[in-house]
Amino acid sequence: MRSERSRAPVALKLAATAAILFLHVPLAIIVLYAFSAEEATFVFPPPALTTRWFAVALAREDIHAALGLSLRVATVATLAALLLGTLAAAAVWRSRFFGRDTISLLLVLPIALPGIITGISLRSAFGLLEIPFSFWTIVIGHATFCIVVVYNNVLARLRRSAFSQIEASMDLGANGFQTFRYVILPNIASSLLAGAMLAFALSFDEIIVTTFTAGQQSTLPIWMLTELVRPRERPVTNVVAVLVIALTFIPILAAFYLTRDTQDVAGAGK
Amino acid sequence: MSAVPFAGAARDSVLHRLSNALYLNPRALLALLLVPPLLWLGAMYLGSLLTLLLQSFYYVDEFSGKVVRAFSLRTWGELFTLANLDIVVRTTAMAAAVTVAAIAIAFPLAYYMVRHASLQMNALFYLAVMLPLWSSYLVRVYSWKLILAKEGIVTWVTEQLGLGWLLNALLSLPAVGGPSRSTSWLGTFIVFVYIWLPFMVLPIVAALERVPKSLIEAAADLGAHPRQTFRTVIWPLALPGVAAGSIFTFSLTLGDYIIPQIIGGSQPFIGQAVYLHQGTAGNVPMAAVMTIVPIAIMGIYLTVAKRLGAFDAL
Numbered sequence: 244m245r246s247e248r249s250r251a252p253v254a255l256k257l258a259a260t261a262a263i264l265f266l267h268v269p270l271a272i273i274v275l276y277a278f279s280a281e282e283a284t285f286v287f288p289p290p291a292l293t294t295r296w297f298a299v300a301l302a303r304e305d306i307h308a309a310l311g312l313s314l315r316v317a318t319v320a321t322l323a324a325l326l327l328g329t330l331a332a333a334a335v336w337r338s339r340f341f342g343r344d345t346i347s348l349l350l351v352l353p354i355a356l357p358g359i360i361t362g363i364s365l366r367s368a369f370g371l372l373e374i375p376f377s378f379w380t381i382v383i384g385h386a387t388f389c390i391v392v393v394y395n396n397v398l399a400r401l402r403r404s405a406f407s408q409i410e411a412s413m414d415l416g417a418n419g420f421q422t423f424r425y426v427i428l429p430n431i432a433s434s435l436l437a438g439a440m441l442a443f444a445l446s447f448d449e450i451i452v453t454t455f456t457a458g459q460q461s462t463l464p465i466w467m468l469t470e471l472v473r474p475r476e477r478p479v480t481n482v483v484a485v486l487v488i489a490l491t492f493i494p495i496l497a498a499f500y501l502t503r504d505t506q507d508v509a510g511a512g513k
Numbered sequence: 514m515s516a517v518p519f520a521g522a523a524r525d526s527v528l529h530r531l532s533n534a535l536y537l538n539p540r541a542l543l544a545l546l547l548v549p550p551l552l553w554l555g556a557m558y559l560g561s562l563l564t565l566l567l568q569s570f571y572y573v574d575e576f577s578g579k580v581v582r583a584f585s586l587r588t589w590g591e592l593f594t595l596a597n598l599d600i601v602v603r604t605t606a607m608a609a610a611v612t613v614a615a616i617a618i619a620f621p622l623a624y625y626m627v628r629h630a631s632l633q634m635n636a637l638f639y640l641a642v643m644l645p646l647w648s649s650y651l652v653r654v655y656s657w658k659l660i661l662a663k664e665g666i667v668t669w670v671t672e673q674l675g676l677g678w679l680l681n682a683l684l685s686l687p688a689v690g691g692p693s694r695s696t697s698w699l700g701t702f703i704v705f706v707y708i709w710l711p712f713m714v715l716p717i718v719a720a721l722e723r724v725p726k727s728l729i730e731a732a733a734d735l736g737a738h739p740r741q742t743f744r745t746v747i748w749p750l751a752l753p754g755v756a757a758g759s760i761f762t763f764s765l766t767l768g769d770y771i772i773p774q775i776i777g778g779s780q781p782f783i784g785q786a787v788y789l790h791q792g793t794a795g796n797v798p799m800a801a802v803m804t805i806v807p808i809a810i811m812g813i814y815l816t817v818a819k820r821l822g823a824f825d826a827l
Contacts, residue, residue, distance in 0.1 A: 251629035255624065262621065263622065263638065265707065266707070266711070269707065270645075270649075272659055285658070327553055330546045334550075349558075352554075353558060359784050360807070361558070366791070367561065368565075390550065420531075444648055448649060448650055451769075468771070472774070472775070491649050492644055495648055496644075499640060
């Protein structure tokens with residue numbers, strides 16, 4: 244429907260601008276508060292600006308631990324999702340089999356259903372099987388909803404790549420593994436990277452499933468949630484909030500630029 | 514590309530023979546590809562979901578307070594008490610209100626993006642919607658705690674404008690207000706709309722982008738007023754996108770328990786009830802029942818949405 248850019252009615256322009264401001268002003272306010280010199284309240288406008296809370300937050304052991312755990316979980320969950328998502332995409336691409344459509348549904352289910360359902364069912368399953376909470380229980384939860392992100396990206400790319408290249412490679416005597424390594428992998432590399440970036444951001448930021456599968460461990464979002472429910476040092480929380488914004492925006496922007504010239508921009512569907 | 518990588522393929526190497534076997538046997542290859550993801554999602558994830566469903570038929574013994582692992586419909590019966598139905602109705606009403614508000618805010622934005630923004634502007638708008646979609650859920654909820662705080666920016670702005678009385682009047686309304694901004698219904702509602710808005714914008718953009726330009730021109734040529742064109746051509750074609758977006762906003766609101774916990778009053782939503790039942794109360798069967806409620810509501814909702822063609826726009 245993209246037409247020649249006609250002049251927009253003023254009301255429409257205002258409504259669109261207002262919607263974008265609504266989405267982003269709150270984030271800007273968080274950044275502002277991270278520099279506020281006020282310690283005890285959320286007073287606006289901040290009486291003075293300071294950068295000292297960044298130093299305080301960066302020196303905190305509990306934040307180090309939570310950040311470290313979050314980064315490790317996101318890395319391992321992303322790797323698992325990369326493997327499983329690519330396998331599923333390869334299986335669905337170019338083959339017909341019984342229940343093929345169900346696979347897509349199955350993959351989408353963990354993010355289509357409210358997170359609390361995934362969380363509580365995993366928790367109750369861990370409980371029944373008497374699996375203690377550990378690093379791996381968090382990873383299992385995260386990988387489950389990250390698979391679909393990789394799957395979507397890789398499948399979209401596979402569908403647009405030419406099968407004749409693969410046939411040519413086979414004709415020239417390459418075996419299946421060589422064809423994968425030298426033909427298929429270079430073809431899907433950027434979509435793998437984009438999928439991985441999005442999966443990483445999704446995992447790094449996740450709170451709802453994590454509260455059910457973490458036990459006593461504290462990822463960065465869990466650390467933040469405890470601070471929100473029982474505030475101890477508000478300025479430090481503000482700094483961590485800014486840190487989280489930065490650490491999730493970067494991979495998403497990267498995923499966007501990796502796929503922007505293609506038909507299906509990463510992140511179009513969550 | 515040089516021929517080096519292929520030259521190394523000894524005809525009788527193990528890999529080569531394996532590759533040939535798989536090529537001749539596509540079913541085996543398919544099985545190899547499918548088994549890991551299916552084991553993960555099918556066995557682990559679906560298995561967990563089914564265990565949860567199963568546990569909804571257990572019940573908590575009133576005297577010992579322990580979960581009895583025997584089939585019973587007792588826990589399901591408890592769902593239909595006034596207190597629990599109240600939670601379900603309140604959550605569904607909130608989900609519906611949030612969905613309507615999200616459509617009202619998202620549609621003009623999506624329409625502007627598709628019809629009027631230049632290509633560069635469109636990419637910028639797209640990023641501006643996508644970034645909040647993927648990131649910082651908790652931080653974005655937290656931002657409203659800062660905004661709605663008693664000493665925060667809302668107070669400051671209304672005082673500058675001399676509108677403090679209006680805010681207080683709004684908060685004293687029965688169905689909308691609450692004891693303070695960050696514990697009022699209005700507060701919870703605003704945060705829900707804020708958090709789920711991107712989920713509504715992107716499907717509508719996708720739907721609008723697929724409206725053929727020729728149809729709009731044809732409507733204009735046939736003498737339709739722009740408003741008429743919108744009502745009879747654009748809106749019906751955009752409806753699948755709206756329906757797809759509403760699936761997200763509706764489902765996400767039904768299951769969320771973080772937002773009303775941070776910005777909200779004392780009366781719980783479904784998500785909070787689930788959380789409390791499985792946590793401190795130790796009543797996993799009741800939590801399971803309460804988890805199935807949003808699934809059931811979503812089932813009904815999806816059936817209706819499917820009729821409207823919502824899945825074409827996903």
